[in-house]
Structure formats: structure tokens, C-alpha cells
Amino acid sequence: GPKVLQIPSHQIIDMGQMVTLNCDPVSNHLYFYWYKQILGQQMEFLVNFYNGKVMEKSKLFKDQFSVERPDGSYFTLKIQPTALEDSAVYFCASSPGQSGNTLYFGEGSRLIVV
């Protein structure tokens, strides 16, 4: 089936440094999402993105977070600077449309901030 690829799968980073998480969505999909999952907790919505713009973001999407998809390449989540509480698994998802459409998820990028 359709696959969403995420790079890196794991990353350890020093607090205060910048990190970029990359997502290669399904090729004909137009809507992109990031979710955050802290160990033992539920997946929580961060942001969604369409036509080059953020459509909606949650309270978890702090000012230090940003997303972009330059020239149809990777859909990226950048955190600058990172904080200890950013340690989590970040899932990228994409969908062809909105109403009733399935979100296809990647396997997640595990970020550890030390």
C-alpha cells in the first residue's frame, strides 16, 4: 500500500540544538500532518499543512516549531531550539483529501533531547 517515509528513525540531540525531521509523503497526497507521541501517551495532533500553508495547529505546536515543504520535496518539522520536553516520537501522515479520507502514517521519528 501507500507508504510514508520518515528520516531519521532515531535521533539524539543536545538541548538547545536544532533538529529537522523529514517526511516523504505519498506521492499524490495533498494534505500533510505531524503528530507527537510521548511514551505511554496518546498520539497528539501538532499541525496540518496544505498548499504551502499551515491550516491548523495545536497548543503543542510551540513557537520553536516550524513546518515547510519546499518545492514538493520533503515535508519537514523543524524544532529550534529543542527542549527536554520535545523528546517523543513524531509521526508524519499524509492524505489525498480531507473529508473522510484516510491518513497514511510513517513509522515515526524517535527524538531524544538530552
Next chain:
Amino acid sequence: GDSVTQTEGLVTLTEGLPVMLNCTYQSTYSPFLFWYVQHLNEAPKLLLKSFTDNKRPEHQGFHATLHKSSSSFHLQKSSAQLSDSALYYCALRTGNTGKLIFGLGTTLQVQP
């Protein structure tokens, strides 16, 4: 606000017994519900989703019925298999941006 509540934690079953994982929701909008399944070290994958015409979705022996009167979308299967062992998420589509709200997830462990 919008939310999803699932059977919490771990459900352990013997192979061949019926499965029922509970999911209830609160939704501001007309609800679309989804069940995702995640096997270890894999991406969450869609198992099934509700239909607007109230048809009962089925996949891999699993089914779920959206009951708006009780705000529920419980996942059921008549006979558990060892390969069903995984983490199951119930999710609610809310608003008009395609965003999903997930429950905490239920781990199903099927034993021989």
C-alpha cells in the same frame, strides 16, 4: 471539546475467543470514526472507518458499528488470532481540516 475514550491498557485473550475493544467519543461535528492498528516498530495503519450511510465497515474479520445514540464505535471480531496482537487506536475526525483525534490506544495480546 472533541475527545476519544478507549478501553485502556492491555487486553489479553486466548486465541479463538471474541474480541471487543471499546471506543466512545464526544464530537462537535458530525462524526467520522476510524480504527488504526500498529504492530511493533511499524506505522499505524487504517483498519476500518465509519461510513456516512451507516454501513458496517469490515476488514480482516474486524467490524465496527457507529452508534450515534451512544457515541460509540466499538471494534469487534468473532475469533481472535495470534496475528491480531497489536496496538489499536480509535480516532475521530474533527472539524474541516482532516485532523484526527486519537484515543490512548489499547494493546491486544492474543495467547495460544
